[in-house]
Amino acid sequence: MSLDELTAAMQDTYSGYDDDLSLSLDRETRNELALLETALEPESTDELVRRAIHLLFQSTVETGRMDFHLRSGFDVTYDEYLSGMTFDDMTGANSYPSLDEERRYRF
Structure with missing residues (x-):
């Protein structure tokens, strides 16, 4: 799962709430x-x-339980959700081109 999937799941859940929530209590x-x-x-x-x-x-x-559950289910943390970017997006790790092993040492 990803940040986009978390955002979509949040929006679906939020839109599912009525103005009046009814609860059954023990x-x-x-x-x-x-x-x-x-x-x-x-x-x-x-x-x-x-x-x-x-x-x-x-x-x-x-307590970090939110990060644990988000990382387990969506592979993001709460901070990443708030910023709208994953850690790799923030550090630029996703922007490096892939290595071409055949031409790796050619200039």
């Missing part, structure tokens, strides 16, 4: 959500879900 998650809502008193439960997604995303990036 008993433990409902209990934790109720406690968080009671303690933090957000304007709505949706605000807690947004915060939770931000925290999960941040911890996944900071």
Whole structure:
């Protein structure tokens, strides 16, 4: 997989979200959500879900798990995704011509 395939997969996933996401919660998650809502008193439960997604995303990036999964699935890192270029593109490694072994030492 490549950076282009990652970008396409991201766009497909993003467009698949409706404005209203419905979630089914198990008993433990409902209990934790109720406690968080009671303690933090957000304007709505949706605000807690947004915060939770931000925290999960941040911890996944900071611990390197995002890079691990992106490298495994798409052969890119999060930094490469953000820049829109792979490391080889950034360093120019992809711009060298291929070597012609027969004419390698001819001038």
